Structures are given as structure tokens and as C-alpha cells.
Amino acid sequence: MSSFKLKWHKLTHWEYWPLWAVYYPLFPVWLFFSLKARSFFFFNTANPLMKNGGMAMESKKEIYDMIPEEYIPKTVLIEKESVTIDSVEKLLSEMNLQYPLIAKPDIGMKAFGVDKIKSKSDLESYINRTPEDFLIQEFIAYPDEVGIFYVRVPGEEKGKITGIVAKEFLSVTGDDRSSILQLIKQNPRSHLQLKALVKKFGNKLDTVLKDGEEFILVPYGSHTRGAKFIDRSNRNNKDLENLIDGICTQIPEFYYGRLDVLYADFDGLSKGNDFKIIEINGAGGEATHIYDPKHSLFFAWKEIFKHWNYLCKISIINHKRGYPYLSFKDGRAMLKANSLLEEQLKLV
Template identity: 50%
Template sequence: MNLLQKVLHHPFFIRLFNWEYWSFGTVYTPVIPIWLWYCLRARSFFFFSASNPSIENGGFLMESKKKIYDLIPEAYYPKTIYVELPADPQNVVNQVKNKGLQYPLIAKPDIGARGMGVRKLNQPEDLQRYCLESPLAFLVQEYADLPLEAGIFYCRLPGEKKGRITGIVTKEFLTVYGDGRHTIRELCQQDKRFILQLTALEKMHGDKLNEVLPSGIAKELVPYGNHARGAKFIDDSHRASPALEMQIDKILQQVTGFYYGRMDIRFRSWEELEQGLHFSIIELNGAGSEPTHMYDPRHSIFFAWKEIIRHWDWCYRISKINHRKGIPYMSFRDGRKMFRENAQFEKTIAQLYI
């Protein structure tokens, strides 16, 4: 690797020259005047709270994943249990067994923060350890062992008979392919996306990163489709066929009071998803959802700003109609409280979780 390559593979320059790794503030600050314009038109800084009346804060911040799952038909998402603190490890193991959950499992905080605290549990001992380490109420659910994962953004104006898909992102998990010569760590050091995850991968895998994979053998290093955990996001919005849109609309119209947000879903094939077959909803996100298809490396920051504003417009229009129907906007006092609580929550969770 020559000097220029070494410079371009330094984390600072990776972030500098690839906008998808910029901080939230860096990406969003230039378009804040547009957001303030919507606030002025709505006469509320927190109009978004009316976008999804059945979800806390409209699903913008600090919403409970359990309460959202409770809105979804059980057949559509993995078997799940909710664990409050203090969590007795053996009792939780017994709950898992009694409910018929099968390993591997996924554990995650009930209130999410960019994928932090999400872990794959392969055996009861892993679950017991998570119970002892988790400082927050959490969910345990079966791992949806389906080969494809996508985030599908959905919008429906209140009163409309049919909603629409406004974006689709598919996800490539952080996976290395062996060459029979280099260790996993060395393979990671050759790819910019992996370099930014090395610290977290060291914590997750330790000495296993010194393993040399046989040629052609793949190893998935992070089993979560989260951008902050290294997944590559690909814009597949062109897959929004009439058949797929009909199925997604059919599914989400069964979630009372849901009009705006992104559904993260695992499934076996696009053809079967169009028929409503072999899928599992991993998460349903509300007003705080990003149009994550914008993070496709092929897109520019200007494309991202266009998509952000386009979806803000949907959120504004939906919230305005719900408000006219009697759904109140969050008060300024409650909105400030929500942001303060979220700031403290993110500070805490960042110190405790990978």
C-alpha cells in the first residue's frame, strides 16, 4: 500500500471523503432552515408527534419497541419477550424456553440508539450474560434467519385508502471473504468500511480476528443490518412494484394509527415478499425514520438532502391532517423534555454498549 493509499485509508480521511460517514449534525444542519419552515407553517416545533398517533412521540425519539410490536399482528414479527430490570438470568432463560423461542436469539434495548446494545445470542449462557450486563429494559426475540433484509419507507395520508412506498434500501452485512493467506483483521484493514468498525470488531471477536479463512469462505462479522455497525446500504427503490406496494400497504394498514415511517424487514425473496410470504418485520420506525436509501455510496450529499426534504414534506402533510382531525401536537415543554431525555439516554448507552 503506497503513501496515498495509506492516507486515504485513515479513518479521518475515510469520513471526510465519504459523506455517508459524516455526523448527523454535519448532514442535517444545511437543511435545518427547511425544517424550521415546516415548523412555522404548522405553528409547532414538534408537529411530527401527530404523524403516528398510536406511537409515543410519533416515533421520533424515546419510543418503546415493545409498544410498537404490540401494534403489529404477532404473525408478522419474530417471537419476542420483554424483560424489565432487574433481570434474573435463569428466570429469563426459563421464559425463553416456555415461550418456545429457539436459539439463536437477538437481544436489544427496548429503546434503540443506532444499533448499540444489539447482540446475537447463540446459547443460554449468552442470554444469561446479557441479562447481567444490560442496564436497560430489553427485548429478546428469535433471530429471523432469512437471507435478505430491507428497509421500506411507507407514507399514507390519513383518510387515503392506499399508501405508497417512498424508498427501499437493501443491506449488505459486514462480511469478509477468505483468501487462505490473510487474517480476518488484515482483510478488514483492506476495506474502508471495515476499518471504521475495527475497534468494535476487536471487542466483539477478540483473538478470532487472527484467524485465516480458507479461500472463498465467507464470515459474517456483524449480523445486524445497521449502518452504524458497518452494513452497506443500497438504494433499491426501483423494486417498488405495484404488487410489492399492495402487500406492504396491506401489512401496514393493520397497524392502527401508523402513517409514516420505515419498516425493516427480513425475507426470503422479492417474489415471495410481493405475495406476502416468508417475511418477518424486524422493526417499525416512525417519525424519526431516515430515508436510509440515501446512504447508498453511489448517491451524493445533494441527493440525500433532496430525499430528507421530500420525506419531511410527507411528515408535515400527514401530521397536519391528523392535527385537523383532533390529534394534538406535542407541547413545547414536552418536546424539550423529550430531547433532554434522549440526549442523556444516548450518552448513557454509548458508555455501556458497543
Template identity: 50%
Template sequence: MKKTKLLFHKIKHWEYWPYQIVYLPVYFQYLYYAVKAKSFFFFNASNPSIKNGGFFMESKKEIYDLIPQEYYPKTFLFKVNTPFKEIREILKKNELKYPLIGKPDIGLRGTAVKKINSEIELLDYSTRANFDFLIQGLIPFHNEIGLFYVRLPNEEKGIITGIVQKEFMIINGDGKKTIKEHLEKDPRYLFQIEALEKEYKEKLNTVLNAEESINLVPYGNHCRGTKFIDASHQITPKLVDRFNLICEKIEGFHFGRMDIMFNTYEELENGENFKIVEINGAISEPTHIYDPQHSLLYGWKELTRHFKYMYEISIHNKKKGAKYLTFKEGVKEFKKHHEYYDTILKF
């Protein structure tokens, strides 16, 4: 019965549809632009300082290194099979305390991102990780947005094209129902039951008191149950000015979504009490489209609008000396991407 209910929920809500359908008009748009640019890999020039423009196989650590340190949390890269003693010593030396966040250096829609609460969990994560990974300090702010920033290379200032507010999977207790029973009331959370049972095990059978709450997935990823709400009405001239100042300091960044944790919008406008969780480049989605209030037609309109921005930026950067991948290089990178995809899903 639950499976049937979830199937109908998926059919009624396009945010859960396969990306092959959601991106249908973009495929035709891409082919048109590829012909005009005379390259299947023109997107590589959208962000010249980021590998492949940030479309695939880009290192999060290399992107962090482009950002001024004060804008992101302490972050350390560990190669696969790094001895645990070395990991522990580096984190201790740099005064990182639990809880921490572990994530793959080359990300894949939130796969293998995990909150690490203890040394035992850190040992487990580092042992299981069959990929290079980052350990990052937990950001203390409770609000998270995805802010999409675009700046044409021939223009001094950029624009914010959309903001998505992220509503985490927070369960508020009532002293009666278990965490799992609360989850089963919401189809969005019900999709995540299997993954949550694997992570939390018997803890899902806990009954929370009326004053208790728990954030089961403390990072804003749609694939992990986070609800996306369009907050583009929060875009103000002051906020745009602030992010123009920030992005001026990030070399070669013209197109992408910045995931940001912050305290209040007012403080964010003033450049206070916020951290950049990460920056996504050419592969970025304008994720405000996944607000359940939006139609598929709206989603298509926004996707094609942003893809046009990426094409125009790539063309401008090509004229300024940025290079496209050759067809042979692009195919090689795609093969690497698919091999990595198979690897990380085994985590």
C-alpha cells in the same frame, strides 16, 4: 497511516459526514414547518399510536404490539435487572433457541444490538444491560431491506418512497488471510475494527478456509458497517399493494421505515417468507440515500421530500384529533432522551 487513509475516505464519502452537515437544509425546513404548525413538536402527530410519533423515546415492544404477530419474530421484553432465571424460563417456555438477538427496547442507531449464541452470552448481556431490553428469535431469512412507507391520513392507499438493500459484513475466506486482514482491505470495515476486536477478540486472527464465510454483524445497521444500496427499482405496483394490506393492520402508522428480512422479492410481493425486524417512525431516514453512488445533493432532495411528507401527515392527523406535545412536554422528553443516550452508551 491507516488513520490518515480513513480520514480522507470519510472526507470523500459524505455518507460518513456528521449528521449536522447532512441535515443542514432540514433544520431550516423544520423551523419553517414549526412556525406554520405553531408547534416545535408537530411530528408527534405523524404516527398517533406511537409514542412521540416515533421521533424519540419510543418503545420497540409497544410498536411490535401494534403489528400482527405473524409479521415479526417472537419477541420478549425484559426490564432492567430481571433475574436471569426468569429470563431463561420465559425463553424456554416459548421455545426460543440460540442464536438469539438482544437489543435495547428504546433503540439508538444499533447501539447494544448483539447476536447471542449461548446461555453464557445471554447471561453476560442481561447482566451488562443497564436498560430495558428485548430478546428476539433470529430471523431465518438472509436478505434485508429498509422499506419506507408513507400514507396521508386523507388517502386510502399509501406509497413506498424508497427501498434500501443491506449488504452485511460478510467475510469470505481464502485459506491465507485472517479475518482481520480481510477487514483491513475495506475502509468500510476498517472503521469497525475497534468494536469488532472488543466483541470477537482473538477470533479475528482466525484464517477461514476457502469455502468458509462469516457474517460479523448480522443486522443491517450503517453505523455497524453495513453497506446501503439503493434498491428502489424493486418497487412494483404489486409490492405497494402488499404493503398497503400489511400497513392497514398497523393502527396509526402513516410514516416510517420498515426494516424487513425476507427470502426473495417475488415472495415478498406475495406476502410469503418475510419478517418485520422493526418499524421506525418519525425519526426514520430514507436510508437509500446512503448508497455510495448518490450525491449529497440527492440526499438533501430526498431528506427534504420525506420531511415534507411527515409535516403534511402531522397536519392532517392534528385536524382529525391527534395532539402535538406542548413545548414543556417536548423539552421534558428531549431531556429523557439525552439521559438515556448517556446510559446506553455505557453498555
């Protein structure tokens, strides 16, 4: 695909636009909710036991520790300051964690710095290039991933699901003729990830796949890493809602956010079988079903408004319960730190 066609595709498909282009037009809406809450940074009380409400700069390990362990992968925090490959391998052995593994920054965003670790050499490379504390998790081999957005108004017994998104991992399928690199360039979704894929796979991209052979380029469902998001909100059902509500009400003071879940079969997931929660995003979590290519920007804005309304309502109630809002000074510092961290993680 030519450079012009790629740029045109990106321009005419809003899902590829930078976040500021999607969210800046909604600033008056945020200002409205801020005036209603009497705080610009009201969101931190939505989930008052998560740092910043789970908006940014929160520790993933601290959130995992709040979730009943049967629902999450085995997870260990690695402190960067004094880490060596031998000390990490010893810890993994003690926890019975074996390759492949997933490594991710403890404080991260948008799947930057997330990697699949297949061997000791992969792990050593990750340790050397990651700048901060990170997590090592068992690799969950379930084939599908879904994001489930959940809200519960404080004081109400039950919460509800407000959106479900299925995630298709970025991949290519062989034709007996084309190299992986050529296949990547045939699809705008993968072509837009070319720089990162070349860095990751190098000469392996010259491999020619057999006809019908699928090659997973990115084994996790991140939109910023090329996953295709598909709105599956219509698949919500009573069993699934009871399952998610039952889990979320066990998480102390959790009212608003998105659960990213790996699972074997959707019907099985609804019944509580064969799934793991691989991440929970709090106030900063998007209702990512909006990124389904079939949805217009106006649909996305309507859904963002709906979820900000929930966020504001929950935050105000929790503030009245005694939880303080984030000060303007601390809120600005959080945004600055988050911006610096994003630039740092892009290099991992």
C-alpha cells in the same frame, strides 16, 4: 489501511459524516415546516398512537404489539429490575424460544445494544451489561434485509412506498492467507468498525479464513454498524406496495415510517412469502436509501425534504383531527433523554 487514508475516506464519503453535518444545513427547512404546522415538534402526530410519533424514546415492544403477530418474530420483554438468567431462560422455554436469539434494548436507536445471543453464557453477559429493559426475539434466518419506507395521508384509502433500501451485512471473505483482522483493515467500511469488532470478537480475529469463506461481522443491517446500503427503490412493484399497504393499514393510526424486513427472496417477499418485519421506525425513521454510496449529498437533501414534507402534511391533518402536538418543553426533554440514552447504549 493507514490512519490518514481512513480519515480521508471518511471525510470524502458523506455517508460516514455525523448526523449533525448532514442535517444542520437543513435547519431552515425544518423551521419552514415548523412554521407551517405552528409547532417545532409537530412530528408526534404523524403516528399519534406511538410515543412521540415514533421519533425517539418509544418502546419497541409497544410498537410490536400494534403489528399483526404473523408478520413479526416472537418477542418477549425482559424487565431489567428483577431479572435473573434463570427467570429469563424459564420464560424463553415457555415461549418455545431457542438459541440463537436476538437481544435489543426496548428503547433504543441505531442498533446500539443489539446482539446475537448464541448461548446461555451470552445471554447472562447481555443481562449483566445492559442497563435498561430489553427484548429477546427469535432469530430470523432469512439471508437478506430491506428497509421499506411507507407513507399514507390520513383519510386516503391507500398509502405508498417512497423508498426501498437493500442492506449488505458487514462481512469479510477469506483468501487462505489473511487473518480476519487483516481483512477488516483492507476495507474502509469494516476498518471504521474496528474498535467495536475487537471488543466483540477478541482473539477470534486472528483466525485465517479459507479462500472464498465469508465471515459475517455484524448480522443485521445497521448503517452505524457497518452495513452497506443500496438503493433498490426501482424494485418497487404493485404486489409489494399492496402487501406493505395491507400490513400498515392494520396498524392503528400508522401513517409514516420505515419497515425493516428480513426475507428469503425479493419476488417471494412481493408476493407475501417468507418474510418477517423485524422493526418499524416511525417519525424518526430515515429514508435510508439516501445512504447508497452512489448518491450525492444533494440527492440526500432532496429526499429528506420530500419526506419531511410528507411528515408535515400528515402531522397537520392529524392535529386537525384532534391529536395535540408535543409541547416545546416536552420536546426538549425528549431530545435530552434521547441524547443521554444514546451515550448509555454505546457502552452496551
